[in-house]
Amino acid sequence: MPVYNAPLLQVDPKETRRYAGLMKAEGFDEEKIENACQDARLLASPRGIWQIYDYNCDRQEVCADPPFIIQGKKIGAHLAGCDKVILLSATVGEEIEETVTRLFAEGEYTASVLLDAAATTAVEQIADDMEKVIRPKAAAQGYGMRWRFSPGYGDWPIDQQPELIRLAKAGEIGVSLSSSMMLIPRKSITAIIGLYKEGTRKEQAVHAKGCAACSKLDCPSRVIRP
Secondary structure (H helix, E strand, O other), X not given: OOEEOXXXXXXXXXXXXXXXXXXXXXXXXXXXXXHHHHHHHHHOOOEEEEEEEEEEOOOOEEOXXXXXXXXXXXXXXXXXXXXXXXEEEEEOOOHHHHHHHHHHHOOOHHHXXXXXXXXXXXXXXXXXXXHHHHHHHHHHOOEXXXXXXXXXXXXXXXXXXXXXXXXHOHHHHOOEEOOOOOEEOOOEEEEEEEEEEOOOOOOOOOOOOHHHHOOOOOOOOOOOOO
């Protein structure tokens, strides 16, 4: 099972600002954001894992044992034309979350919010870096990659999260679920990536990505505005 544990060399301040809901906050102290990014880098324990499965796009079925039927029209359309999928999970560990909670309890609200945002940025960067590792391996076998899609995006129900935990083998890196389907540690992700054979598929429509694929139009972290 491929495991990813490369160090986190930096955390993007611009993305941290976005996740903190500060995109329109002119004059905000940039040093505070930089400090939060540095703290997140030092506190993070980056870990990732992924598995590859055959996929039947007509049935939206991940060919595992037992098989997993993916629910949702948008995720089905996103994976149209794919004959393999990657199930992955990534986390920055528990220490950041514990520090965010402690700072809040101590009344350090700004530092808590900024560190929380930096932790979100960090786990997304880890997943991005995992894709950079996987992409050339997939290309060497003649496959292109769709962008990653997580439960909760579009109409993919969050209650399918346990199957991603199972199929990605997320427990191997310490990622689990609460009874309310929240990932533990909280700064973790699961996702699916479709693989399609280059040069053999019919051209698919360009699917919305990220904020454009999300129906929450009033999100403070949203880049694309309605």
